[in-house]
Amino acid sequence: MGDIVPRVLISLADDEGNSVTVNVLGRNPRWVAGLDAEIVVGTPFVSGRCYLALSVAKLESWSDALDRLDAGEDVGWMEMSRGASVFIQLAGERDCPEVVVEDESGSMVTVRVPIALPDDWIADHRRRLHELMEHWAPMLSA
Template structure:
């Protein structure tokens, strides 16, 4: 990997944080050769902390773009719900300007964690910039 990790998702505030950090790229060989991004969900609160590794595929980045658009329009989202591995759900509470973020791992740890973080005014612009940085750093052969 020529560049350091990229935080694709970064939700922080009031002592709580949920981060999805892209840590590198691998080529998986099998019936079909596939490029994947290695990543880790990092949750840190005064009550609970943990890390969970995950692989991301180009389709996951495309789906994240769609989820950002839906969130920006005020909708609740679930990202990677059909994927084997952790899923991320985010609900907006516009009255308190907060996000309720849930990471659910039904594949390995059978654990669900929900964290509430404030929604900063600049969060959406920052989130779209992080996604674009991920596409530029690890371009796929598929269109996005």
């Protein structure tokens, strides 16, 4: 029986067609401790994607970010690394959470996406992270 490979680390979406996802594409062929991934932004107005390299440390920092979000704090994920950063502001300007994707080192573009999130989104993302770590982390020993 074939197991389904977990590929979606982050999936934030609403009924208005706004979404931000982080998809794992597979192992990085040039970096044994890394995964190739992408951030995908989709809205009725703008859409785009950018490359992302993930490590166990970045996945663990996402776990910390989820804990802080659960405590009611806004977070920035991967803001100190090269490549894109993801910021989640729980109380955005439009009375719902906002996800901000910054690609300063690449395209120099920042996108702010308001997303009405379901109540259980943090628990859902903890489950996604757990499944992803369980599958991918043993392959990423440096």
